[in-house]
Amino acid sequence: MKRRRHTAVAAAAVLALAALLPESALADARADARAGVRAGVRVGVRAAGVDPNTPAGVRPNGGSSHAALVFSDEFLGTSLDTAKWTAVDAKRRDGQYFDSWWKPSNVRVNPNPDSVNGGNLWISLSKLSGTEYATGEIESRGKFDFTYDTVEWRAQMPPNHDLFGALWMMPPGGINGVDGTARDGGEYDVIESTSASDTYGNTVHYDGYGADHKASAVSVNAPGLHSGYHTYTVEWRPDRIIYRYDGTVVRTITDPNLVSQVSLFPVISSESAEWAAGSIHDAPLDHRSNMYVDYIRVWQ
CATH class of the missing domain: 2.60.120.200 (Jelly Rolls)
Structure with a gap:
């Protein structure tokens, strides 16, 4: 997936939270968003290729170094x-x-x-x-x-x-x-x-x-x-x-x-x-x- 799209989605998510969260919580949200972008995670939105029927949070059997x-x-x-x-x-x-x-x-x-x-x-x-x-x-x-x-x-x-x-x-x-x-x-x-x-x-x-x-x-x-x-x-x-x-x-x-x-x-x-x-x-x-x-x- 393109990292530019990850960045845009993460930024939009943080802006939406800005009006609702106190500054301390907003700082945490910004940190989470930056971490998500680094990991290739689209914040709050599933990647386009993910089946909506896939259970949230599923992990590979036996574990993996890959998370998103x-x-x-x-x-x-x-x-x-x-x-x-x-x-x-x-x-x-x-x-x-x-x-x-x-x-x-x-x-x-x-x-x-x-x-x-x-x-x-x-x-x-x-x-x-x-x-x-x-x-x-x-x-x-x-x-x-x-x-x-x-x-x-x-x-x-x-x-x-x-x-x-x-x-x-x-x-x-x-x-x-x-x-x-x-x-x-x-x-x-x-x-x-x-x-x-x-x-x-x-x-x-x-x-x-x-x-x-x-x-x-x-x-x-x-x-x-x-x-x-x-x-x-x-x-x-x-x-x-x-x-x-x-x-x-x-x-x-x-x-x-x-x-x-x-x-x-x-x-x-x-x-x-x-x-x-x-x-x-x-x-x-x-x-x-x-x-x-x-x-x-x-x-x-």
């Missing part, structure tokens, strides 16, 4: 918020046994928070033909990106039928630059739930996807991964990236060559691939194959 909520989506509307997200329509990959697509029709929001998995983002599986399947992906490319913030998703992964849920981040300019580092932007796969066990992949891809491609990957132990909802949190600082699963630190990157110094945007996807666990031919074409996302929130 600047973006969120609770997925409580009747449709996807296109001011924040684009649903991708593209062929994902060709396979030996089946081909896969991302289709906007496989992305929807259930508006009823009182129903099972209601008030959430739903990404479904569908069959386009005998050898073609579709899932979905949403991204905030060109609509919201951030630098050195904390992002948290609460999500339920799809079942293991050649399906996997992915929560990730990408730089707006892609990762085509080749300099031997991810400092100019990397693909940060926070989770790819490709295993049938309670583990998932956490990977940084950089230097493109061709001959110069490099990756740093770990396997994360994730108790209960395939049962219910879990939180996936990334605290990104200029000198490190801290990953948490349900509030517990599962990976910390301190290698300066792996810490992006350019902005990233969040991505949510359900994907199908022959190298993931299970068989897509066993997958039910109904809610049982869905990926569900309860919320995404970003603090700075």
